[in-house]
Amino acid sequence: MKRLNREEMAQWLTEATPGAPVYLVGIGGCGMSGLAHLLLDAGFAVHGSDLQENVEVRQLRERGAEIFIGHAPEQLINVRPGLVVYSSAIRTDNPELAAAEQQSLPVARRAVLLAALAHRRRGVCIAGMHGKSTTTALLAYTLESLGAKPGYAVGALAPQLGRHARFSADGADDPFFVVEADESDGTLREFHPRQSIVLNIDEEHLDFYSNFEAVCDEFSTFAAQTSGTLFYCADDSRLVELYSGQPEAVTFGFHSTADYRAEIQADHSFIVWRGEARLGEFTIRLFGEKNVSNAVATIAFLHHNGFSSEEIANAVAGFRGVERRQQEIFRDERFRIFDDYGHHPREITATLRAIKEQCGGRLVVAFQPHRYSRTQHLLSEFAESFGDADLLWVTEVYAASETPIADVNGQRLAAAISKQGQPASYAASLEVLREKMRAALQPGDVVVFIGAGDITRVAHELAADLK
Numbered sequence: 001m002k003r004l005n006r007e008e009m010a011q012w013l014t015e016a017t018p019g020a021p022v023y024l025v026g027i028g029g030c031g032m033s034g035l036a037h038l039l040l041d042a043g044f045a046v047h048g049s050d051l052q053e054n055v056e057v058r059q060l061r062e063r064g065a066e067i068f069i070g071h072a073p074e075q076l077i078n079v080r081p082g083l084v085v086y087s088s089a090i091r092t093d094n095p096e097l098a099a100a101e102q103q104s105l106p107v108a109r110r111a112v113l114l115a116a117l118a119h120r121r122r123g124v125c126i127a128g129m130h131g132k133s134t135t136t137a138l139l140a141y142t143l144e145s146l147g148a149k150p151g152y153a154v155g156a157l158a159p160q161l162g163r164h165a166r167f168s169a170d171g172a173d174d175p176f177f178v179v180e181a182d183e184s185d186g187t188l189r190e191f192h193p194r195q196s197i198v199l200n201i202d203e204e205h206l207d208f209y210s211n212f213e214a215v216c217d218e219f220s221t222f223a224a225q226t227s228g229t230l231f232y233c234a235d236d237s238r239l240v241e242l243y244s245g246q247p248e249a250v251t252f253g254f255h256s257t258a259d260y261r262a263e264i265q266a267d268h269s270f271i272v273w274r275g276e277a278r279l280g281e282f283t284i285r286l287f288g289e290k291n292v293s294n295a296v297a298t299i300a301f302l303h304h305n306g307f308s309s310e311e312i313a314n315a316v317a318g319f320r321g322v323e324r325r326q327q328e329i330f331r332d333e334r335f336r337i338f339d340d341y342g343h344h345p346r347e348i349t350a351t352l353r354a355i356k357e358q359c360g361g362r363l364v365v366a367f368q369p370h371r372y373s374r375t376q377h378l379l380s381e382f383a384e385s386f387g388d389a390d391l392l393w394v395t396e397v398y399a400a401s402e403t404p405i406a407d408v409n410g411q412r413l414a415a416a417i418s419k420q421g422q423p424a425s426y427a428a429s430l431e432v433l434r435e436k437m438r439a440a441l442q443p444g445d446v447v448v449f450i451g452a453g454d455i456t457r458v459a460h461e462l463a464a465d466l467k
Contacts, residue, residue, distance in 0.1 A: 023081035024048035034164030041167035073099035111187030121177035128199030288354025330463035345381035368451030398453025
């Protein structure tokens with residue numbers, strides 16, 4: 001199948017007529033639904049398909065998109081699209097992609113089109129293994145609060161932004177376009193932003209990359225393609241190794257060498273220093289050191305781009321976060337329930353520690369591993385990630401379209417955690433998990449559901465049970 005490259009995609013956008021039809025295969029996903037919003041904003045007619053209806057599908061239909069439930073070749077053929085777009089979640093043997101190939105239609109990956117749209121604006125890419133969605137949403141929200149009217153594309157829903165993505169109108173004065181740039185499928189190098197923020201790098205997505213060095217190469221290429229300022233975290237030793245020679249680089253974090261350095265105070269506020277100068281004191285509504293670091297990245301970017309520390313402090317203080325990132329979905333005098341997307345050992349450790357420090361009480365945790373390959377590769381790291389949990393269940397692995405791997409399952413992970421001295425129980429299904437957790441709850445408990453799969457459903461069901 002012939003796929004458009006970056007240059008061909010840019011040419012297609014330049015030559016496309018107003019209202020040209022674009023067909024998105026898998027339109028209901030976070031990234032694809034955001035792309036659909038961008039296309040609608042840019043004046044294209046949007047069509048697409050997905051296997052099931054969801055909030056994103058309904059929101060797009062309200063804006064005029066035509067969306068089919070199920071993938072069928074005749075749907076795509078009847079639309080006669082000028083472009084077909086798909087994400088890495090769509091298999092290459094998808095019947096609609098096969099029809100596009102038979103019809104000799106232009107086909108592009110999601111990231112290629114997103115990168116081409118970003119290149120038409122003052123693109124700012126947020127990259128890193130952990131914290132991208134929160135940081136992208138925070139930067140978009142603060143720029144909006146500061147009157148900059150940015151475009152944005154966020155991989156999670158930030159209620160204060162209203163939808164996953166927005167494209168600024170033509171004729172605006174070179175507006176910022178803040179993009180969450182995904183590295184998981186090797187498409188980070190598709191982006192050539194004006195400025196970029198890199199939060200961290202980790203041994204992740206090794207189902208796609210051959211090894212960690214290949215991951216580092218992807219991030220090095222991305223940095224080299226940033227035409228202006230590169231902001232990166234001084235606390236990440238591998239990023240320092242990769243980027244220390246990068247021209248126009250600005251560092252942020254807690255490290256003494258950071259250009260923008262944070263000091264957390266006893267009341268959970270934090271002071272930011274720019275060299276020897278005290279930039280100001282800041283507060284955020286999110287929990288934990290990692291979120292402070294993400295906020296400092298945003299503060300560094302805004303201050304470097306000419307905003308005053310006082311107006312930055314007012315803007316960041318109002319941000320309420322994104323869904324499924326330390327999201328509190330239930331609270332009364334007895335219990336608190338959080339739903340979190342964390343699926344890597346470092347994310348789990350940071351999230352549980354932040355919630356434990358902020359909330360107190362007995363921490364009751366349910367974890368759904370995400371992908372067999374990740375569970376296999378990081379088994380020992382997962383086993384050491386739950387030290388802050390007082391009561392822990394592990395359920396079965398969420399496959400995310402992967403083929404099962406022999407002897408890689410939730411039961412084995414629960415056993416590995418228990419061997420570290422942290423008792424962990426295994427729940428064979430989400431239904432069993434819900435029953436066991438409800439039976440074990442005591443007043444004062446803080447409950448955390450964590451995982452990137454469908455464990456969120458049980459979190460909301462338990463919250464409904466407790467109302």
